[in-house]
């Protein structure tokens with residue numbers, strides 16, 4: 001039978017009744033006045049009981065003073081085992097501690113800060129340093145032809161530089177490695193490339209709202225500056241100062257309203273011809289012309305009508 005099954009589930013009566021003893025122990029351990037109501041008791045085993053008291057200390061909401069009391073077999077005296085402050089089920093707890101290396105977030109690095117990388121950082125892998133190249137005269141070194149050897153021996157004797165210095169295989173490989181940017185202690189691993197690509201694609205990729213509403217993609221934009229390396233197949237750098245991605249690595253499938261070709265500039269509006277000509281002059285004579293008889297005739301008729309009435 002296991003030890004757990006031999007434990008008594010029913011609290012020992014004398015231990016359960018020792019509330020005052022437990023309270024006194026809690027008050028001795030706590031600051032004055034912070035031990036509150038007796039809230040629960042738990043049987044820890046045969047003749048071992050823990051009493052819980054509410055903690056009234058500010059900043060420890062939901063915590064409880066736990067005082068464990070016990071008595072020996074066939075003894076009537078109950079004694080205190082320990083008194084500790086424990087979090088209750090709804091206690092206010094500090095967040096779980098996180099190591100500093102996992103706490104850092106992008107943008108946390110400030111001027112003067114150092115962020116060392118681990119030797120086994122998965123994002124990096126050994127680069128080409130040239131140290132693996134065999135020495136020039138070793139048995140596994142690339143063989144020189146006879147003429148080059150004669151030239152080198154001649155140069156040793158005369159003190160002249162041999163013809164073709166620096167053009168041997170090792171120098172050429174190092175030069176190419178330099179050019180490709182590989183001659184570093186460590187370079188990005190495949191994993192490092194993948195997580196960088198995912199990160200960039202999330203910020204400036206085809207699924208962003210800006211790209212969805214763009215008239216065309218970065219791949220056809222004149223503001224896109226190509227980058228080197230394998231990531232050039234999917235990314236470039238935006239160099240449009242009015243774009244939200246200026247100076248950022250963008251996916252070739254990204255796009256914005258500042259695309260060099262897709263945005264059509266509206267033509268300046270041509271004003272409609274004026275309905276009322278306010279520039280030309282109109283003639284308004286004060287009197288009718290002398291040779292016009294119609295107005296005089298009308299006036300005479302009107303005078304006759306007034307005379308008859």
Ligand code: SF4
Nearest residue numbers: 218221238240243256
């Ligand atoms: S201006 Fe817009 S479309 Fe052109 S490269 Fe920059 S983000 Fe892409």
